[in-house]
Amino acid sequence: MSNLIMFHGKECPHCRRMMPIVEKLEKEEGISFDKLEVWHNEQNADKMRSFKNVIEAKCGGQLRTPTFLNTDTDSVLCGEVPFENLKEWAIG
């Protein structure tokens, strides 16, 4: 289990576009994200809801997808972002 989570939706176009960017980052930096689909998996949805306060503070007051969460630091990145931004967020 990774400390990095990507909450995503199966029919969310932002998530669809972010997936290859996440996979490229995983390959280049040797890190991994837990990719949790939240509209078709209620267990994953409940996990996202358990971080409601942390996520909503950074995501316009909502549980938006995609959301990237570092469970060690409660750091959150919300939405579709360029590769470099995701990299900086993930590895500093």
Add this chain to the structure above:
Amino acid sequence: MKKKFWRCHVCNDIHFGIKAPKLCPTCRVAHAYVEIPSGEALRIESETTTKMNQEGFLKAITAFAENNEFQVNPDRERVDMLLDGVFSNEKNHGLKFCPCRLRTKDFEEDLKLVCPCNFRIHETYKDIADGECWCGLFIKRSEL
């Protein structure tokens, strides 16, 4: 002020608002609304509403956008993916929820996620020249 659900006791028309309408727009009876809990509103809605298919919904939202400063995204592949999500959410979770935001399980809060949402107040749309709703189903018209 908090919005509430109101039901016309004559024809079961459902209204969501601060006050009940004086005149029911469906059966034209005056003073016919009673306040009801959200669960009852959802049950009546699901039992009485004719289910619309994706093509019908696309026509409806296209008409809704017609005289507005926004339009349905011309990227049909993207729209189809979003409508798959909207209809999948209706089937699995009861309402046409946006596929790019997760419901909280607070019914009244989650009504804000029903498509089309009130995206004009969102930071992804308001005061942005090429603004769009969070999921990108609606985009600002470029000619304006």
